[in-house]
Amino acid sequence: MPKLPAAPRLTVPPAIDPLNVFPISWPKSPQITYDLFELAKAQAWDPEALPWDTLRDAKLSADERLGIGYWFSVLGIFDAAAPPVFAHALIEMFRHKEEDGVRKCFSTILRDELNHEEICRKATMACLPGNPYGPLEWTPNTGLEKLAFNNIQWAYHNGARYWDGYVKAFDKYPFAVMFTSFLMGEVAATTLFNEMGKAGRIPVFKEAFQRVSRDESRHARMALYLTKRTFPNLPQEQKEFVTKQLRAGFIFLSLILFKPFPGKFWELPDTFVDAHDVLQQAAQSGGLGVLPLKEREAAWRNAMLKVKKTVEDYGIAFPAMPEVGLSGQEVAEEDLETIVPVF
Numbered sequence: 001m002p003k004l005p006a007a008p009r010l011t012v013p014p015a016i017d018p019l020n021v022f023p024i025s026w027p028k029s030p031q032i033t034y035d036l037f038e039l040a041k042a043q044a045w046d047p048e049a050l051p052w053d054t055l056r057d058a059k060l061s062a063d064e065r066l067g068i069g070y071w072f073s074v075l076g077i078f079d080a081a082a083p084p085v086f087a088h089a090l091i092e093m094f095r096h097k098e099e100d101g102v103r104k105c106f107s108t109i110l111r112d113e114l115n116h117e118e119i120c121r122k123a124t125m126a127c128l129p130g131n132p133y134g135p136l137e138w139t140p141n142t143g144l145e146k147l148a149f150n151n152i153q154w155a156y157h158n159g160a161r162y163w164d165g166y167v168k169a170f171d172k173y174p175f176a177v178m179f180t181s182f183l184m185g186e187v188a189a190t191t192l193f194n195e196m197g198k199a200g201r202i203p204v205f206k207e208a209f210q211r212v213s214r215d216e217s218r219h220a221r222m223a224l225y226l227t228k229r230t231f232p233n234l235p236q237e238q239k240e241f242v243t244k245q246l247r248a249g250f251i252f253l254s255l256i257l258f259k260p261f262p263g264k265f266w267e268l269p270d271t272f273v274d275a276h277d278v279l280q281q282a283a284q285s286g287g288l289g290v291l292p293l294k295e296r297e298a299a300w301r302n303a304m305l306k307v308k309k310t311v312e313d314y315g316i317a318f319p320a321m322p323e324v325g326l327s328g329q330e331v332a333e334e335d336l337e338t339i340v341p342v343f
């Protein structure tokens with residue numbers, strides 16, 4: 001056993017880069033963050049335990065099954081892309097010494113999104129021809145299958161475009177600014193999935209949508225906490241970015257929550273919109289619970305109005321969204337590239 005000196009001469013280690021994940025510390029965060037963390041644990045669920053046999057046994061035409069597989073392929077751009085988005089955010093939160101409770105909540109959001117991804121995986125596998133392991137890993141044969149495959153290719157091309165911008169934006173903006181359109185997505189998704197859970201006829205999807213909706217409403221509460229914490233002290237330049245973010249998020253998320261807007265961020269072929277409508281209608285006729293266009297529009301507008309009220313309370317201009325009848329500040333087309341919206 002070495003003998004330790006009574007008055008040791010200690011050396012101090014070199015300084016740590018402040019954006020390292022060290023030093024780890026756990027100063028107490030506001031109680032709401034720990035409450036949401038506890039709620040997430042209490043509401044944990046397992047996609048495997050859902051009644052998938054009700055999808056296998058559902059009496060669906062080939063087009064209806066294709067339509068449902070197509071719908072979940074498109075949903076995958078948003079919900080199945082969420083795990084890397086939140087994983088990246090979580091690492092950045094450790095680097096920037098985000099509050100302990102917020103980091104904990106984001107770890108549960110990441111976990112939730114893995115479940116949402118799993119729903120997309122299982123639904124596409126069960127519904128796309130040949131039970132493929134991915135929405136692009138099958139060979140289309142009929143005319144409608146070829147259109148569906150082509151639409152998924154184009155949708156995924158666009159989904160891939162936002163990743164670089166997302167990663168770079170972390171160097172420029174605080175989380176709450178980046179996640180403003182995430183707030184919009186969470187609020188809208190809560191409503192959408194809740195309504196789809198009620199309107200659907202296939203038990204496995206009704207149950208899945210109810211659980212996803214509950215998760216998204218918890219994510220929305222987390223996003224709202226971040227918003228309220230950060231917005232009172234936001235510099236003007238960042239307020240302007242929030243306005244652009246909201247417009248970009250609206251255009252991006254509209255593809256699944258409302259309808260596609262080709263040309264505004266979305267690079268889509270001429271065949272896209274008609275094929276999308278036909279496939280979505282087939283999914284609806286199969287009992288997926290896709291809402292009629294008018295109801296999607298109303299749900300989307302209501303979500304926008306909630307977000308509008310939140311940001312305007314902090315002196316942030318809300319963008320014009322004439323597509324759903326909301327007036328506001330005009331945002332240039334080229335500013336729509338700065339997006340971070342998933343849900």
Ligand SMILES: [Fe+2]
Pocket residue numbers: 186215216219342343
């Ligand atoms: Fe979410």
Ligand SMILES: [Fe+2]
Pocket residue numbers: 079082112113116216343
């Ligand atoms: Fe999600």
